[in-house]
Amino acid sequence: MAIDLRLQLTTNLEFKMLNNFWYACEFSHAVTHQPKQIVLWQQTIVLYRNTTGQVVALKDRCPHRGAALSLGKVEGDCLRCPYHGWKFQSDGTCNEIPANPPGVAIHPQAGVQSYPVEEKYGFIWLFWGDLPPDERPSIPSLPEFPDSSYRAVTVELEFQAHYSRVLESPIDTVHSTFVHVNTFGSGDSNNPQFLNQGKLVWKDWGASLISILQEAPPKGMYWRYIGNKKRSEIKLDCSFYLPNLVWDKVEFKFKSFSCIAHVPLNERTTLVKLICFRNFLTHPWFDRLFHKLSLQVLQEDRLVVESQHPQAVPDDINAELHAAGDALSIAYRQLRQKCLALEYKSEAIATQIPDVAGYRN
Secondary structure (H helix, E strand, C coil): CCECCCCCEEEECCEEEECCEEEEEEEHHHCCCCCEEEEECCEEEEEEECCCCCEEEEECCCCCCCCCHHHCEEECCEEECCCCCCEECCCCCEEECCCCCCCCCCCHHHCCCECCEEEECCEEEEEECCCCHHHCCCCCCCCCCCCCCCEEEEEEEEECCCHHHHHHCCCCCCCHHHHCCCCCCHHHCCCCCCCEECCCEEECCEEEEEEEEEECCCCCHHHHHHCCCCCEEEEEEEEEECCCEEEEEEECCCEEEEEEEEEEEECCEEEEEEEEEECCCCCHHHHHHHHHHHHHHHHHHHHHHCCCCCCCCCCCHHHCCCCHHHHHHHHHHHHHHHHHHHCCCCECHHHHCCCHHHHCC
């Protein structure tokens, strides 16, 4: 698998970040014709929809006096600053300064930075970098993305932790019966079972791993409805995609999917945005129950993740011990470190990353 690794190595305070990637940064439904501020890598960005419904992303700071453009208003396809009324087009060009007398040209530096933006899989994706369109890595392909027959709920929760640690939690299948003892892992809380893991599969900018778990049915009303009374086989298909997406599929009597964006606000804060799809109990009345459950699961993860030290995933793969169930998190660490180290060199990822099995013992 040959991948053109044209990445920049950027140091931001205490952590390294990946440039020239698409970051899932906000739910699609959260962006309307009203300006909305988001934060990515300590930078504030304003999002809004133009007259055709397309999303526009601009730096959320007026070049005149530094006011937040997200406090302004959308006029047609443009955004007007709330302070002195400067108006900006969707490409960031300033096309009106009310205080200028007629005939006075607008200074060429009066514009604001714009960002490439796409909308896919229920998220707004923002390209962070400077590669031209034909050289950018693509947004991950999720061929099994659920259709309209699935019911979805969205949940978000802020973690006081580095995004690399937060991202590892949902791709770690072993922790469920310990961390999630009060939710979906409650069935085996007194008798945790080992996973039967399949072969790790490398993907463009990511990897996936299928695990089979023999698990007792979790406790709770809807688990009794959807599960079996006896121990059953559960298929877990977990994937990660650089820089910040996790895609999980769970198959048992029914199916559920989780699409999770880990939005790095700064070196110590990550905003997790989760879309959970289900093909069971699809009546809207059950949405509040699954929202509550999903939030509780994230809160269980947060308690443990915020306690981890060091706060970020170590640069050295061997700085922490590994076990048989760590294959996918090891793959994440390997690929992330390789991308950070290669900068703009063109390499073949598959031939450079060591065999994950070598770290299992």
